[in-house]
Amino acid sequence: MIMARASNKTNPARELVFGDLWEYDAAPETAAPKLKKRYDLFINGQFVAPKKGKYFTTINPGTEVKIADIALGGAADVDAACKAAQKAFTTVWGPMPGKERGKYLYRIARLLQDHAREFAVAETMDGGKPIKESRDFDLPMAAAHFFYHAGWADKLPYLAAGRQVAPYGVVGQVIPWNFPLLMLAWKIAPALAAGNCVVLKPAETTSLTALKFGEICQEAGLPPGVVNIVSGAGETGAAVINHPLTSKVAFTGSTEVGKLIMRSLAGTEKKMTLELGGKAANIVFEDAPLDQAVEGIINGIFFNQGHVCCAGSRLLVQESVAGEVLARLKRRLATLRVGDPLDKNTDIGAINSKEQLGKITELVKAGVAEGAEMHQSACQLPAKGFYFRPTLFAKVSMSHRIAREEIFGPVLSMLTFRTLEEAVEKANNTPYGLSAGVWTDKGSKILKMSTLLKAGVVWANTYNKFDPASPFGGYKESGFGREGGKQGLMDYCKVG
Numbered sequence: 001m002i003m004a005r006a007s008n009k010t011n012p013a014r015e016l017v018f019g020d021l022w023e024y025d026a027a028p029e030t031a032a033p034k035l036k037k038r039y040d041l042f043i044n045g046q047f048v049a050p051k052k053g054k055y056f057t058t059i060n061p062g063t064e065v066k067i068a069d070i071a072l073g074g075a076a077d078v079d080a081a082c083k084a085a086q087k088a089f090t091t092v093w094g095p096m097p098g099k100e101r102g103k104y105l106y107r108i109a110r111l112l113q114d115h116a117r118e119f120a121v122a123e124t125m126d127g128g129k130p131i132k133e134s135r136d137f138d139l140p141m142a143a144a145h146f147f148y149h150a151g152w153a154d155k156l157p158y159l160a161a162g163r164q165v166a167p168y169g170v171v172g173q174v175i176p177w178n179f180p181l182l183m184l185a186w187k188i189a190p191a192l193a194a195g196n197c198v199v200l201k202p203a204e205t206t207s208l209t210a211l212k213f214g215e216i217c218q219e220a221g222l223p224p225g226v227v228n229i230v231s232g233a234g235e236t237g238a239a240v241i242n243h244p245l246t247s248k249v250a251f252t253g254s255t256e257v258g259k260l261i262m263r264s265l266a267g268t269e270k271k272m273t274l275e276l277g278g279k280a281a282n283i284v285f286e287d288a289p290l291d292q293a294v295e296g297i298i299n300g301i302f303f304n305q306g307h308v309c310c311a312g313s314r315l316l317v318q319e320s321v322a323g324e325v326l327a328r329l330k331r332r333l334a335t336l337r338v339g340d341p342l343d344k345n346t347d348i349g350a351i352n353s354k355e356q357l358g359k360i361t362e363l364v365k366a367g368v369a370e371g372a373e374m375h376q377s378a379c380q381l382p383a384k385g386f387y388f389r390p391t392l393f394a395k396v397s398m399s400h401r402i403a404r405e406e407i408f409g410p411v412l413s414m415l416t417f418r419t420l421e422e423a424v425e426k427a428n429n430t431p432y433g434l435s436a437g438v439w440t441d442k443g444s445k446i447l448k449m450s451t452l453l454k455a456g457v458v459w460a461n462t463y464n465k466f467d468p469a470s471p472f473g474g475y476k477e478s479g480f481g482r483e484g485g486k487q488g489l490m491d492y493c494k495v496g
């Protein structure tokens, strides 16, 4: 039985060769999430209109079609949210035994599982990521973070042996658009487990699942004010960060805004954790299993359209196998399916916004202008929506912008090295230090590299693997503080 047909639209008569892209029938996800036409702010357990009555539009970046109106929260709304959080902290959540708090977190985790399909579709529609990722990664991981932290809620006395731990009170959190619900879970689950109440601002292009999370809080019977979601843009985020009631703030986003936040909080008592950009090196030694490495490299950079702070955007390959790795990568690149994010076969979905597409396009042009050798897949892109071809640059040198700046798109820059020392020197030669990958047959080399690389996470013979029990965070301009694990939870506690 013929199940698929190779795509060779320019020359249908040509014989199929290994590596051709087999075209599948469309396999769209059909679940229609329950979406409202208008989303209000979630403050004190209720959905309320913004005080100034302003709304902005959220669109589907895969089609450019409007999805809903989203409330634009202002300073007065942030103030109401912070006051509601403070009241919930002093009257209900703070005094509540950890065991009881844990029950709410378990309930939220289970409700996220119950609503997983609806949330996955909403996430894909609003943010552009392929449905197979929101379904198989974002949603299960978001629920896992609530499960993991639910388990900690009644064990806080064991977090730091012999020391007292206490919550901060009201925590202000600002998150980006690349993993909207997952970043919310990374922020809210540990904060609540530790006994804090939160005011969270989602990113302006992806507020939908955060506001839908308000509905989950209602369904879980979470006491009003424990979680507040205030949508809006940068100004709303700044109001959350700078509000006098937020005694701890957590931010994930660009290094530029991270620096701004540090400056605005200098001299205040506020505690702060920042998770910023990255320019990770994925290092392939000549003794690596090359097929596995190629899959890992592809996953490392093209996962979520490269909208990943720990994306393996710089590939360092040992010179003796560079030609072979490049040939295999080019072959694999040609078989990646780019297109409708809601299609279950799609590997690479839509770029999150027109602005981000512009940034990626500009940096890729700079790569060509500076003399790197560009390889792009020849796939057809949809006529509407924001899409970018998976792109591979060879003959990149350390001085090229594509080797130095965070592109945050499906663009891989390949460099070569001769010795382990040269690989370390090149990998660490960046202002960032979030993550790195090492591909080799030798365990001893993995251990050596993991101590020499200045990166918060070092993956070995794999890439982009996450677990709620495993702390994540950076060195240098990638930020400070950890998320996940015991270390991440400690960042939400005053340790006496």
Ligand code: NAI
Residues within 6 Å of the ligand: 174, 175, 176, 177, 178, 201, 202, 203, 204, 232, 233, 234, 235, 236, 237, 238, 239, 241, 252, 253, 254, 255, 257, 258, 260, 261, 275, 276, 277, 278, 308, 309, 356, 359, 406, 407, 408
């Ligand atoms: P951004 O840093 O401006 O946005 C992240 C979040 O911060 C959003 O919720 C935004 O509304 C908020 N924000 C913006 N200005 C603020 C301020 N002054 N005070 C408080 N909150 C503020 O990131 P943007 O502009 O969306 O993306 C620019 C670049 O940043 C990307 O191209 C990428 O390189 C990097 N980025 C890194 C992320 C990461 O996970 N580390 C996530 C998103 C972007």
Ligand code: MG
Residues within 6 Å of the ligand: 254, 257
């Ligand atoms: Mg910005």
